[in-house]
Amino acid sequence: MGTNVSKDDVERVSKKLNLSSSTTKDLLKSFVDLGCGTTITREEFHQFVSRMGEISKERREAWNTVFNMLDLDGNQVIDFYEFSVAMIYHSKLTKDEKIENIFRMVDFDKDDKISYEELHKAVDAAARIKLAKRASLTNMKTVFADLAEGRKDKLNHQEFRNALLSARGKELLNLMGLL
DSSP states (O other): OOSOOOHHHHHHHHHHTTOOHHHHHHHHHHHHHTTOTTEEEHHHHHHHHHTTSOOOHHHHHHHHHHHHHHOTTOSSEEEHHHHHHHHHHHHHOOHHHHHHHHHHHHOTTOSSOEEHHHHHHHHHHHHHHTTOOGGGGTTHHHHHHHHTTTSOSEEOHHHHHHHHHSHHHHHHHHHHTOO
């Protein structure tokens, strides 16, 4: 665990996410206030989440999935850029940027395609964290088949983008709390 986020990392966040200097500084302050140095480990992440109250085994597994979704590069830590993407998701990103980040979050195996299993895992985690009824997940195979238009077992970037822009995709994003 390091002690400071580098100037290059701060500039990367500002440029890549098209943020003002003050917004970037606010994000940096929030990140530094977490007290984790330059990255957040899985265990530190669970410590932050547990501040909201005791976490059952099932909810811990769901939060593990969230950690994996936030860890965009799959290196087992959340860095300042990944933290910033999560923090500004709803307010600053364009629809295309949101879809790109959702794709990166849900592509757990990093093969540049989204499978039914990956999508189901993400939706299931969101439902468990929100304590939503899991009954809404029972038709995930049908939802995925609709999104994939019944012709694929995985979606590439463009297919995923088009699917999320459909009415069925918007329902799915609402269920996951991403709209």
